[in-house]
Structures are given as C-alpha cells and as structure tokens.
Amino acid sequence: MIDTTRLPALALISVLLSTPVLAQSVNLYTTREPGLLNPVLEAFTKDTGVKVNAVFLKDGLQERIKAEGANSPADVMLVVDVGEINAAVDAGITQPIKSAIVDKVVPTQLRGADDNWVTLTKRARIVVVSKERVSQDAITYEDLADPKWKGKFCIRAGQHPYNNAFFAAYLARNGAEKTESYLKALKANTARKPGGGDRDVARDILSGQCDIALINTYYIGLMSVAKNEQKGWYDAIKPLKTTFAGGGTHVNVSAAAIAKNAPNKDNAVKLVEYMLSEKAQALYADGNFEFPVNQDVKDSAAVKLLGAVTPDTTPLGDVAKNRKAAADLVDKVGFDN
Structure with a gap:
C-alpha cells in the first residue's frame, strides 16, 4: 500500500x-x-x-x-x-x-x-443517563423533549454533523413544524449551552451537571477501554435502548x-x-x-x-436530503445560542 x-x-x-x-x-x-x-x-x-x-x-x-x-x-x-x-x-x-x-x-x-x-x-446515536440518578433502561428520542428533563440534558452543538444528521432524520419522519417544536423543547431542557464533544457529555454526567445526554455509540466503546480519566466517565453512564416512537434507532x-x-x-x-x-x-x-x-x-x-441495534427504516438518502433544512431550523430556534 x-x-x-x-x-x-x-x-x-x-x-x-x-x-x-x-x-x-x-x-x-x-x-x-x-x-x-x-x-x-x-x-x-x-x-x-x-x-x-x-x-x-x-x-x-x-x-x-x-x-x-x-x-x-x-x-x-x-x-x-x-x-x-x-x-x-x-x-x-x-x-x-x-x-x-x-x-x-x-x-x-x-x-x-x-x-x-x-x-x-x-454507528448509533443513543441516549445515556446517570447510573446513580436515572433508573429507566429504555427511552424514545421524542421523550427527550419531556419537561421532566429541564436543566438536566446535555448535547454537543446542534450544527455538529452528528446532531445535524439526527435532526434531519427527525425532520424526515415528522415534518418541519413538529421538528421545530422538538428543537425548542430540547433547548429548554439543556443544562448548559450545547457544545463540546460527545465524550464531554459523559464527563458532565459524572460531575452532576446533567443527567441525560445524546452520544454516538463508538465513543462509549472507546471510553470503556480508556486508560485515563475517560474510563471514569464511562463508569458513570448507562446506555439506554433508544428508538424513535414506533421506529428504530437512528444510525449514521x-x-x-x-x-x-x-x-x-x-x-x-x-x-x-x-x-x-x-x-x-x-x-x-x-x-x-x-x-x-x-x-x-x-x-x-x-x-x-x-447489545444489537435495529436501525430506523427511514432511508438514509432521505436523511441526507433533509440536512440543510434541519440546519436552518437549528438556527431558527437559536439552538446553539
């Protein structure tokens, strides 16, 4: 080579x-x-x-x-x-x-x-929670908008490609009006300004800044074998079985x-x-x-x-086509502000 x-x-x-x-x-x-x-x-x-x-x-x-x-x-x-x-x-x-x-x-x-x-x-984008403070084992993406998570939700920037793809999938499934409402609800639940990396949300769960977050699965794997402080971040979180309501798990x-x-x-x-x-x-x-x-x-x-994941049935080609519109909605609601 x-x-x-x-x-x-x-x-x-x-x-x-x-x-x-x-x-x-x-x-x-x-x-x-x-x-x-x-x-x-x-x-x-x-x-x-x-x-x-x-x-x-x-x-x-x-x-x-x-x-x-x-x-x-x-x-x-x-x-x-x-x-x-x-x-x-x-x-x-x-x-x-x-x-x-x-x-x-x-x-x-x-x-x-x-x-x-x-x-x-x-790679799946799933929800992780605090092992100590959250008892449930499964969740839907839609449940992240529940006001019970107000001040407890952490997420990296909404315009990051990982979240842009997720929001585009939500848009492909639900349309613009519902997606805009969803983004507003997620923003209302954030514990801090969206930003940092996926591993940072695990760190913030350990510190108590948030109880629930979105993360790509491979970061969970990488933290699980880390030889530094990230192993402690991994030990503090619990991955939940995560799906769309009536659907499967979002994957990139x-x-x-x-x-x-x-x-x-x-x-x-x-x-x-x-x-x-x-x-x-x-x-x-x-x-x-x-x-x-x-x-x-x-x-x-x-x-x-x-554990195994069942990908959502929304064609990834449809997700890709909705990325620009999803990015525009993120800006419209001021998600990253």
Missing part, C-alpha cells in the same frame, strides 16, 4: 497515475483514518492478491476527484458520513454498485438511490461508493464485497466499536458492549 498521507497534491496524482492499471490493483480514496482501515486492506490483499493503493484525504475528497476528471485514478471512495457520501452522488462522481452480495447483505434503507453507495458499518454510517471513472471497476466491486464479508466486518467494525452491517457477524465489540 502506498503511503500517500504526506505527499503534496501534484505528486500524489503523479504517483497514482504512474501506478500500472492492472487487474490486480485498486485505488481507494478515503476520509477514514488509515489506522482503522489498514488491517482490513492488508487482509484483502492477502486473501485476493489485489494491491490497494490507499489515499487518505482529510478534506476535499470530492473536489479532488472532480478536478482529476475522466483521468482520475480513484476506484473506490470510503467516507464516514451519510451526508458526505450522498454529496458525492449529487456531484456526479459515483456509479451504481451492481452486486448480488450487496443486495443480500445491505438493507435497502442503508444504500443510496440506485445503489450508488452502500453502508459498511453503522461509514459508506463506500465506486467512482464514476474507476479504471479498475471489477476490483473496486471486489473490495466493496470483501468489506461486507464476515471476516472484514469483524476487523473493520471492531477497530472503532461500530456495528457491522452484515447481520451474520453476531459478536462484534459494539454488540457485546451495548
């Missing part, structure tokens, strides 16, 4: 364009941290003989591929947010993934329109798409299919306490720690 993380842009393109377009290579552009991907990519090469040329791009992945045009060496894109992967589709830089394995493994609501992208792993995803001008399309499909295999799902999901999309993987680290 080429280490491209420190190459300047022109040199990077030169390296990839000079890489022979062989049947036994595939070029991956990703915003995912290399340390999380490398075990899976190395296993793929070992098992298939296909070399992966991986390019890590913290920002500007779509812009890079568009600038490279028809000669782009990109075969596969892998990103960590439904809005980002949907934006790649809207930018016209993807193509449908035709695969019986994808059809079998990935539920329809966890794929893009016309199968232009597919989910690889899921890491997702893959095949580039429109992929020079190694067959190997691109092969890589995506491999990442959906039980072996790869265990390696990939456990690296960051995410939930496998392959339901045959029963004992992932996230499931062992938190």
Whole structure:
C-alpha cells in the first residue's frame, strides 16, 4: 500500500497515475483514518492478491476527484458520513454498485438511490443517563423533549454533523413544524449551552451537571477501554435502548461508493464485497466499536458492549436530503445560542 498521507497534491496524482492499471490493483480514496482501515486492506490483499493503493484525504475528497476528471485514478471512495457520501452522488462522481452480495447483505434503507453507495458499518446515536440518578433502561428520542428533563440534558452543538444528521432524520419522519417544536423543547431542557464533544457529555454526567445526554455509540466503546480519566466517565453512564416512537434507532454510517471513472471497476466491486464479508466486518467494525452491517457477524465489540441495534427504516438518502433544512431550523430556534 502506498503511503500517500504526506505527499503534496501534484505528486500524489503523479504517483497514482504512474501506478500500472492492472487487474490486480485498486485505488481507494478515503476520509477514514488509515489506522482503522489498514488491517482490513492488508487482509484483502492477502486473501485476493489485489494491491490497494490507499489515499487518505482529510478534506476535499470530492473536489479532488472532480478536478482529476475522466483521468482520475480513484476506484473506490470510503467516507464516514451519510451526508458526505450522498454529496458525492449529487456531484456526479459515483456509479451504481451492481452486486448480488450487496443486495443480500445491505438493507435497502442503508444504500443510496440506485445503489450508488452502500453502508459498511453503522454507528448509533443513543441516549445515556446517570447510573446513580436515572433508573429507566429504555427511552424514545421524542421523550427527550419531556419537561421532566429541564436543566438536566446535555448535547454537543446542534450544527455538529452528528446532531445535524439526527435532526434531519427527525425532520424526515415528522415534518418541519413538529421538528421545530422538538428543537425548542430540547433547548429548554439543556443544562448548559450545547457544545463540546460527545465524550464531554459523559464527563458532565459524572460531575452532576446533567443527567441525560445524546452520544454516538463508538465513543462509549472507546471510553470503556480508556486508560485515563475517560474510563471514569464511562463508569458513570448507562446506555439506554433508544428508538424513535414506533421506529428504530437512528444510525449514521461509514459508506463506500465506486467512482464514476474507476479504471479498475471489477476490483473496486471486489473490495466493496470483501468489506461486507464476515471476516472484514469483524476487523473493520471492531477497530472503532461500530456495528457491522452484515447481520451474520453476531459478536462484534459494539454488540457485546451495548447489545444489537435495529436501525430506523427511514432511508438514509432521505436523511441526507433533509440536512440543510434541519440546519436552518437549528438556527431558527437559536439552538446553539
């Protein structure tokens, strides 16, 4: 695998364009941290003989591929947010993934329109509470608006992508009027100004500043194995079974798409299919306490720690389409003020 993380842009393109377009290579552009991907990519090469040329791009992945045009060496894109992967589709830089394995493994609501992208792993956004001060074990997202939580609710900024996706899902399910009312109720219940990170809400539960909060599940996993003060934050919280009323749990995803001008399309499909295999799902999901999309993987680290989640049936493509409107509502109610 080429280490491209420190190459300047022109040199990077030169390296990839000079890489022979062989049947036994595939070029991956990703915003995912290399340390999380490398075990899976190395296993793929070992098992298939296909070399992966991986390019890590913290920002500007779509812009890079568009600038490279028809000669782009990109075969596969892998990103960590439904809005980002949907934006790649809207930018016209993807193509449908035709695969019986994808059809079998990935539920329809966890794929893009016309199968232009597919989910690889899921992270759920759930409610955590104080172990000492809250006794219930389950909750709906709608219950967070209950006035009984006034002055007890903590959340990071409403415009953060994690919350933007959650509010967009709420909007897709309930419409603008109900979502605006919901945001006002959540704001009224906050114990402090929305902000900080997901792990900070666990810290604030420990300190007694709040009793209840929203958090992404993989942060719970990371805190559970921390060797510093964060282990104490984890010990202070209790994850609740969290769903929409009459629905499932809100999830965001890491997702893959095949580039429109992929020079190694067959190997691109092969890589995506491999990442959906039980072996790869265990390696990939456990690296960051995410939930496998392959339901045959029963004992992932996230499931062992938190139990299985049933994703809400709202198509993630609909969630992505509502993100701008959700952001506008957050601003309208002054959620982050």
